[in-house]
Amino acid sequence: METKKNKGLFSKILIIFIILGLLLSIILSISDFELVIEKLKETNVFWMLLSAVISILSVVVLSISNQVALRSLDKNITYFDGFLVQTTEPFFSGITPFGSGAQPFQIYEMVKKGARSDVASAVSLVNFIVFQTVTVIILIISLIIYWNELWAGMGYNIFYILAGIFFNTIILVLLLLLGYAKGFGKFVTKILLFFQKYRWSKKWATRGLEKADIFIENFQTGVKVLMPKKRILIASTLLKIVSFILKYGSIIFVLIALGHSLTPSEYLYLTAASFIAINAMMWVPLPGASGGTEFALGMMLNAIPLFYGGVKNPILIIVLLLWRFITYYLQLIIGFIAYLLLKRKNKKNDELINSEEN
Known part of the structure; x- marks a missing residue:
């Protein structure tokens, strides 16, 4: 069983790097390859390392924010074990479509470490609710503030961003219903019973029916315990915001490493564009939303004079490649x-x- 899991895991990693190779070949074939390499050689190592450190710190802060909720409900798991469980999030989210792989793995590991199943489910999904709430709020605020810039860069392609915000909002609504609506479990059961009628979906629908009632009951029980802990929720939320600032602000230091500077308002737009590209394009059904994320950020940066020319602009290509490595790989x-x-x-x-035992 363990060998089969490892094979599945490494096959997903292999797919990610195949996608990376394809993206690199497509992007570099459009732009001036020699000029891109020349510009890369001029990159300031100190500022690039600083950008990498900031990105790593964002993972640490996000893990701590999740750990805050875990420790408030279950102290059986040691700080280090809990931290490791939470730190796996960017890996399992990154290798699965729609970033859906982290929560199931974390719940499994927390239970294995001694946490009750209802506590593990509540901690993982409440953290996701907080994450999703902050994400949706920032996406909507960014859309309102930077509508003119986004339209200037993307034109009618802004539909993809609007679609991403819509899907993020739907996910948040479903999570809130899952946590609070008493009759939501029956609604989920009806949906699974519907899909159980068809041969192509019978297997996973049957599996879902076996687990749905217990999962929803455990989750709602845990939510009732965790949500009233206002200090814990505020601390977790603030730490997630700090993590976001670090992760999406790291693109500023990528630009500085390349020897370019922008106005303060352009730096803010650059950070917002980085946030929008990653979070609004998660609906692309590839690990890390590969392709869609780079496309979205490249289009949005067309609103800044430094990046005029799109994919034929070597500065834009280098920023996209380095930014993607820092924030994803x-x-x-x-x-x-x-x-x-x-x-x-x-x-x-x-x-x-x-x-x-022996």
């Missing part, structure tokens, strides 16, 4: 390291238990 690596450390600790614990 680097965080993916950090999450993968956390997963390996967690797996190693689990193996040692299992060996210890087996030796005590």
Whole structure:
């Protein structure tokens, strides 16, 4: 079973790097390849490293924000174990379409570490509700403030951003219904019963029916306990906002590393565009929304004179490539390291238990 899981995991990682190779070949074939390489050689290493450190810090702060909620409900899990579980998030979100892989893995690991299933479900999904709430609010505010700039850069392609905000909002509404609506469990059951009638969906619908009632009951029970803890929610929310600022602001230092500067208002727009590109394009059904994310940011940056010319502008291409590495691939690596450390600790614990039993 473990071997099969590992094969599935590494096949997903392989797909990610195949997608990366295809994107690189397409992007670099459009732009002046030699000029891009020349510009990359001039990159200031200090500012690039600072950008990378800031991105890593954003993962740490996000993990701490999730850990705050976990420790408020369950202290059986050690700080380090809880931190590792939370730090795997960018890895499992990054290798699965729609960023859907983190929560199931985290719930599984928390239960394995001794947390009650209702607590694990509540912590993971309440953290996701807080994350999604902050995301939707920032997306809407950014859309209102920067509508003219977004329209100037994207034109009618802004529909993709609007679609992304709509899907994010729908996800948030469904999560709130899942947490608070008493009759929502029956509604989910009816949907699963409908899909159980068809051969192509019968298998996963049947699996869903077996788990849905218990999962929803556990989640709603946990939500009732966690949501009234206002200090915990405020602390978790503020830490997530700090994490967002660090992650999406890292693109500023990428630009500085390339020897370019913008006005303060352009820097703010650059940060907002980075946030919008990653979060509004998650509906693209590829790991990390690859392709859609780069397309969206490239279009949005057309509103800044430095990036005029689109994909034929080498500065834009370099910024896109470095930004994508800093905010996606680097965080993916950090999450993968956390997963390996967690797996190693689990193996040692299992060996210890087996030796005590013998």
